[in-house]
Structures are given as C-alpha cells and as structure tokens.
Amino acid sequence: MSDVDFIVVGSGCSGAMAAQTLVESGARVLMLDVGVKGAEDEGRVASDEKKIPLKDFESIRVEEKNQHEYFLGKNFESLESTESGSGVQLTPARKHIVKHVDEFLKYSSESFVPVESLAYGGLGAGWGLGCCVYSTAEMKQCNLPENEMLNAYDVVAGRIGISADEKDDADPYTIGKTKNHLAPLKIDANAELLLEKYNIKKSGLNQNGFFLGRPALALLSENFNDRKASAYDDMHFYRDAGNSAYRPGLTIDELKKKNNFSYIGNQLIISFSENEHGVSVKTFDIESKEEKIFTAKNLVLAAGALSTARIVLRSFNSEKQISFLCNPYTYYPCLQWKMAGKKIEQNKTGMCQLSLFHDPQGTNFDVAMASLYTYRSLFLFRLLNEVPLNFRDAKELMRFLLSGIIIMGIHHPDSFSSNRFMKRMSDAGTVTKDSFKMEFVLGEEEEAKIISREKLFKSAMSKMGATALKRVEPGMGASIHYAGTLPFSKEEKELSLDLNGRLQGTKNVYVADSSGFTYLPAKGLTFSLMANAHNVVKKLNT
Amino acid sequence: MQEKEAEIFSKYLVKSSPSETLISRYVLACNKLKLAGNAKDEKIVSFAVRNPFFLPLLDAGLTFSKHKSLLRKKIMIMLAILETTPEYYEQFNTKNYSGVKWIGIFFRGCWAVAKMIMGKFILMFI
Incomplete structure (x- = not known):
C-alpha cells in the first residue's frame, strides 16, 4: 500500500488550494505536474525576470538601454505573429505559461481556441487577479453548497490576500460578505x-x-x-519582485517546505486506475520520455476543466461526447x-x-x-x-x-447547450494516443x-x-473560463461528480477544479474555483 | 537591404536615423522572426525602400486590404524597437497637450484618412 494519502494533479489555483488544505490537515500529499517554469532555475521567479531593474515602468523606459530584452523578449517573442496559436498575446515573461501545450494537449476545432497551461502555477501564473463571489442563486445553479462556499471564500481570502472595497x-x-x-x-x-x-x-x-x-x-x-x-x-x-500578486506557485513553494508534501515536475498525466489499495496514476515524463506509475490512497484531479476531462475520458477509455461551459x-x-x-x-x-x-x-x-x-x-x-x-x-x-x-x-454567463462539446479521438501520433475535438457555437x-x-x-x-x-x-475560448465537463449530479451517472466532488464510478477519485460546475456565471471564476477546491478536499478522511 | 529598411522606417517613424545598434537589432529581429511574404508583398517592401516618399501612403493603403502585410509587419518591428529605446522615449510617451493641439490632432486624423485613399490607389500599380 502506498504511503501517500493523496496525489494532487496540477499546480494551478485549484491544485494549490486543495494541496494546502490537505497538507494542513496532516495528510501526506504528492503533487504531480508538468510545471514548466520561466527558466531552468529553482524557485518561482525566472532568472530573466530577476534581471529587470526594480524601478517603475516609466523610469525603466527612460533609463534602461537593454529594456528590449525583457519587453520584447531576447528572441523578440512579443513581435511574433498575432494571428494564431495559443498565448500569442502574452508578454515574454509569461510565454512559458503556454509552453508545450501545442505538443501535449492536442485538439482540433473549427469554432473554439482554448488557452491551457502546463506551467508551474498553471493558468494562475497569468491570472488577471479578479476575485468575485457567486451569489446564492448562482451557487444554486452551479450546484455548489452555499454555506460551505461562503466559509471557503473567507479561508481562501485569508490565504491569498485580496484588496477590495466593501x-x-x-x-x-465582487467581495460580497467575505470579511478577510x-x-x-x-x-x-x-x-x-x-x-x-x-x-x-x-x-x-x-x-x-x-x-x-x-x-x-x-x-x-x-x-x-x-x-x-x-x-x-x-x-x-513583466515581473513582481515583492510577490504582491497572488500566484499559485507561491503556495506550492511554501508547501515544499513541509515534510508531508512533495512535488514532482515534468509529469504529464496520462490516466489513472483504481485497485483495492487505492489509485495508481500513469504519467509521461517529458524529460526522460518514459512512462511512470505513482500510487496513493486517493487522487485529486485539479488540472482544469478541459485537462481533467482529458484524463478522465482516457482513463475510462470513453469516446462519449461531453458538454462544457465557457464564458x-x-x-x-x-x-x-x-x-x-x-x-x-x-x-x-x-x-x-x-x-x-x-x-x-x-x-x-x-x-x-x-x-x-x-x-x-x-x-x-x-x-x-x-x-x-x-x-x-x-x-x-x-x-x-x-x-x-x-x-x-x-x-x-453560460449554460449547457448541445452546441458545445468535446470528444476524445484516437491519434497514434501523440504521446497520449489521442486528441480532442472541441466545438463551441452560440445559438x-x-x-x-x-x-x-x-x-x-x-x-x-x-x-x-x-x-x-x-x-x-x-x-470562443478567449475568456479562459472553462467548466462543466464532469457536471455535479445527485444521481449516479457516468462522467459526472457527486455533490462532494467524487468522480462517479470511482471510490477514491475526486475533482477539485471547475469540472463540476453546472452553470458558469460571467463573474471571474478563479476565486470560486479555489473555494470549491478547499471544500472538496476538506471533508476527505485521511 | 534590411539595414536600408531600418534606416528608412526609422526616419519615417521618428524622423531620425537609427544608431548602428538599432540597425543590428532590427536585422536580428527580422531574422529571428523569419518574416516572409508572397512575391507581391516583397515587391511592395522593395518599392517602399527605393521610394521612401511613398512609404506613408503605402503603409496607409495597406490598412485597407492587407492590414498584416509584410511591409506593415516590418514597420511594426522597427516601431517596437524604437519604442523600447530610451533615446526615443519622449516620442512615444503621453504628455499634456494644450487646447490648440486638439485642432492639430483633428486635422492629422483627416489627413491620415486621405493617405489611406491615396495609398490604395498607388498599390494598384505595384
């Protein structure tokens, strides 16, 4: 039997919050992640970022001769064509957020361009930092428990630091009744x-x-x-020397100092399976190019609604068409x-x-x-x-x-419609042996x-x-707000979550990102993602 | 050819010749970004370099039909290089304008639209 209580997949906002809650409860947690960083050095801040002088934007513009290196990029990445490709609008310091995505998260679509990430901190590494609480009516429509969410908003606010006018x-x-x-x-x-x-x-x-x-x-x-x-x-x-903006990497860096937390990067999650001892997770190491197996008693998927759906569909060998939400x-x-x-x-x-x-x-x-x-x-x-x-x-x-x-x-806001779906297709030319067809059309x-x-x-x-x-x-897809791939359901139904976030048809697999939301309010979802992640794992018995 | 482009684009954008460093930076950027266009695109760039007087009109005319043309991509590269150079900071920075300047800005806008029409006409012959 594995001595790891939980494997958490993904280091984005959901993964970071879920891992923190589990670690604080005393559980032994292993985080698996691709974890692309801005440079090869240790720590969250990329070496290129460290070279940017600690001055304000205007002063740098007036005084610094080498500013083009970080404003335009050493290879002039900022001037690349703005016509296609994921993350073309990112500044050089943030380009790593979408690195390897085109290679490992294959999709085809005529109507939808998702922005996904395999970075350390996931899409949270470039999050616009907006925090909004969902209202009672919105939480009901999302199938989120109101009282628990209100408490969780306070817990998350106390962790990440939110500036707001009440x-x-x-x-x-925006901040609603959150006090912290x-x-x-x-x-x-x-x-x-x-x-x-x-x-x-x-x-x-x-x-x-x-x-x-x-x-x-x-x-x-x-x-x-x-x-x-x-x-x-x-x-x-371009840089945040004082870490004034919350990034999930900050939480992961802190968790790494704890004895009951470990982090393994370079791991692209292929699939999972359950046995009588718990869960085993198959990964592809993008450095060594080898497949690996990790085991734990429980699995918490927090890779983002689209990536989590990829892992689940692959694990169930399902080619079923599933709906999703996007603002x-x-x-x-x-x-x-x-x-x-x-x-x-x-x-x-x-x-x-x-x-x-x-x-x-x-x-x-x-x-x-x-x-x-x-x-x-x-x-x-x-x-x-x-x-x-x-x-x-x-x-x-x-x-x-x-x-x-x-x-x-x-x-x-967005609600379910048959015009939006994703479907797994065989593709022998990829590491995961599949790619995904995604379409999102408005009526x-x-x-x-x-x-x-x-x-x-x-x-x-x-x-x-x-x-x-x-x-x-x-x-479509440019909002970078995705949800609903494995909707919460009160009934036992395949490819859905029970109201506690457990993936139906499994014993010990939980989903802590927005996959379960059954409605997507227009308000930025990140704060609610984090609150939900905290809620899903806080009830789990180690 | 690229050195000449840097010189002409810089004079067009900020009315001054670029330093050797900026010329090298422009050449490096063009090579790194592997800019390429079709034969017509190349012909327009070549015409603009040989006839810098027409550059503002060609740039304007291309906004009609080929907003992301090779010529405009190259001008944008020089623009970005100049904007991130301290010597040209003042030419890109915002400032407090007097009331009279509003009139100048209005006429500049009208003149820019006229250039688009003239540029479109010239492009028919290249």
Whole structure:
C-alpha cells in the first residue's frame, strides 16, 4: 500500500488550494505536474525576470538601454505573429505559461481556441487577479453548497490576500460578505474620472441594472505575510519582485517546505486506475520520455476543466461526447474624451481598474460583467498594429488619446447547450494516443442576447462620458473560463461528480477544479474555483 | 537591404536615423522572426525602400486590404524597437497637450484618412 494519502494533479489555483488544505490537515500529499517554469532555475521567479531593474515602468523606459530584452523578449517573442496559436498575446515573461501545450494537449476545432497551461502555477501564473463571489442563486445553479462556499471564500481570502472595497456599488458582485480582505487598491486618474461620472449618473444607471465599483483583486494594497504591497510600478506583466500578486506557485513553494508534501515536475498525466489499495496514476515524463506509475490512497484531479476531462475520458477509455461551459467574451476599446491629451501618471497598476456589472433583474443572477482596464505597459506598438491608420499618424493620434483609453472586456454567463462539446479521438501520433475535438457555437438567440446586452454596456459607458470605438471578438475560448465537463449530479451517472466532488464510478477519485460546475456565471471564476477546491478536499478522511 | 529598411522606417517613424545598434537589432529581429511574404508583398517592401516618399501612403493603403502585410509587419518591428529605446522615449510617451493641439490632432486624423485613399490607389500599380 502506498504511503501517500493523496496525489494532487496540477499546480494551478485549484491544485494549490486543495494541496494546502490537505497538507494542513496532516495528510501526506504528492503533487504531480508538468510545471514548466520561466527558466531552468529553482524557485518561482525566472532568472530573466530577476534581471529587470526594480524601478517603475516609466523610469525603466527612460533609463534602461537593454529594456528590449525583457519587453520584447531576447528572441523578440512579443513581435511574433498575432494571428494564431495559443498565448500569442502574452508578454515574454509569461510565454512559458503556454509552453508545450501545442505538443501535449492536442485538439482540433473549427469554432473554439482554448488557452491551457502546463506551467508551474498553471493558468494562475497569468491570472488577471479578479476575485468575485457567486451569489446564492448562482451557487444554486452551479450546484455548489452555499454555506460551505461562503466559509471557503473567507479561508481562501485569508490565504491569498485580496484588496477590495466593501462599500461601493460593485461589492455584492465582487467581495460580497467575505470579511478577510485588505483595503482597496488605488485606481488611476482615468478610472477615477469614470467613477466620478458614475456617481453623478448613478440613479439612472442603477435603474438600468448597471453597477460600477472597484474590483476585488488578489493584489496586495498592504504588506501581507512576507509579501510586499503593490509598488504601483505598472510592471506586473513583466515581473513582481515583492510577490504582491497572488500566484499559485507561491503556495506550492511554501508547501515544499513541509515534510508531508512533495512535488514532482515534468509529469504529464496520462490516466489513472483504481485497485483495492487505492489509485495508481500513469504519467509521461517529458524529460526522460518514459512512462511512470505513482500510487496513493486517493487522487485529486485539479488540472482544469478541459485537462481533467482529458484524463478522465482516457482513463475510462470513453469516446462519449461531453458538454462544457465557457464564458463568451468580447472587448471594446473605449475613449473617455475628457482624459485625452493628458500625461498618464507615473504610479499605477496595469491590472483591472474598475468592474461594471449588468444585473437587469437586481437578483444577482444572469449578471454580465465588464472589466475595465487602462492601457500603458503593453506598449503603443501592440495597439497601433490594430489601428486602421498608417503607423506614423496612428502613433501621434494614440499618444494624444492613450490617457483616455479604457479597454472594456465583457464576459457573459453560460449554460449547457448541445452546441458545445468535446470528444476524445484516437491519434497514434501523440504521446497520449489521442486528441480532442472541441466545438463551441452560440445559438442565434444567445448571440442576439449578447449583442443587445453589449449595446446596453456601450450606452452605459456613453452616459459616463466614454465612447466605445470598436467591437473586438477574440474568438470562443478567449475568456479562459472553462467548466462543466464532469457536471455535479445527485444521481449516479457516468462522467459526472457527486455533490462532494467524487468522480462517479470511482471510490477514491475526486475533482477539485471547475469540472463540476453546472452553470458558469460571467463573474471571474478563479476565486470560486479555489473555494470549491478547499471544500472538496476538506471533508476527505485521511 | 534590411539595414536600408531600418534606416528608412526609422526616419519615417521618428524622423531620425537609427544608431548602428538599432540597425543590428532590427536585422536580428527580422531574422529571428523569419518574416516572409508572397512575391507581391516583397515587391511592395522593395518599392517602399527605393521610394521612401511613398512609404506613408503605402503603409496607409495597406490598412485597407492587407492590414498584416509584410511591409506593415516590418514597420511594426522597427516601431517596437524604437519604442523600447530610451533615446526615443519622449516620442512615444503621453504628455499634456494644450487646447490648440486638439485642432492639430483633428486635422492629422483627416489627413491620415486621405493617405489611406491615396495609398490604395498607388498599390494598384505595384
């Protein structure tokens, strides 16, 4: 019999939270992960990141001769074609997040481009840090237990450090009743003006179901344990010297110091099987190119909804078509005219400045969410490439307009439909001997609803003095919010989870990511993922 | 050829000749990124290098039909290199504009649209 109580698969936000809860309960935990890092060195921070001077973005731009090495990449990765491929929009410091994905997570699709990760910390290594609690109605629709989730939100907030404003109009949608949070972060002048306009037009906007406020972010407004408060240096897309942003790698680094936790990287999980002693997991070591077997009493899958489904379908040798959920996502560059022609302040963050929620019924259900970003540290050249004008004139125009630019990224909620599915197909040319067909198509009614809702968002922004300039559809899958591949079910049903997160048809296999959610609210799911992961494993008896 | 491109694109974008270092950086970037286009794309780049006067019009004209053309990809590489060079920081940074500048910006926008139309016309003959 194995002396490992739990194998946890995946080091992303779910895996990190599940592992921490298990380790704190005294269980012996082994984490298996591919765990691609930014460089070959030990520790979470890549060596290239360490070379970036500890100055703010503006000062680096003015003073550092070798800035192109980290802003554009040593091999000019930032300038690679932006037409296709996973993670093309990532800065050089984050390119490792999608490394090996095209090689090991094969899929084909005519309608869907997923973003997946085999990195240390998974997609959490590039998470936008937005935290939202699900409402009572949303949790019910997701099949998540309300009271346990509310407690879990507090536990997770106490671990990761969340800065939030509990007194503005967005708080029912962001931090909710979670008590364990820090003071809100400062917002920049562009966002500040929008918020002022909102407060003037508030009653009309509220009547139309719009609520604006500061986002709850897993970015520190004050020192927290041994992590430093945000320096407002606008460098988060390149480095985070004080670890002010929460990344799952921080949790794993801490767990590695405990005797009852071990981590083995380079392991691509192929499948699992159960026997009378527990669970055995077959992996492919991407370094040695050998297959390996690991055993434990229990298995916790936390590889993300799509990757977990791959492992489960392969383990059950199933070619059944399964549904999944993904938030439709579009974004609008908007211009706040009053801010144009002004110099952008030196100290700010590049993360989400404000969150705008559309809750037409006032029920905190079927809510659409817009994250509002201002633009600077991703450089003009990226923006100018999308402007339909010659580069020289576009440069001068954008220098003038940039201080008033707000990028409004709108997420819409998603429910199950037969138009979205994934299916395992044989493929002898891959390490896993399979690839996955994935399709995600919106019905006509859904599309019409999205368009009409976005018109309302544009109108709300217009009332606050910001004009939407263009609608950009980055394609289905771009929200990077996936769920529902193995939905929670009260009945014993294949390829589903019971309400405790146990994979039906198994004794000791649990799923701690979003695979079980039976609805996907538009609010960012990461905070709820982590709360769910904590809930799933906290009840398990070691 | 690539050295000449760097020189011309830099003069077009920031009205000054690039240093040897920046020229080398541009050549390195083009080689690393393995940029390639079809015969027509190559012909447009070659025409623009031989006739820099037409470069703003060609760049503008391509935004109509071939937004991600070889010429525009190459200009963008030089743009990114210049933007990440301290000497040119001021030419990319935001600043406080006076009220009169609004008028200048408006006319610049109108002129940019006119260039698109002229550029589209020129591209028909290349």
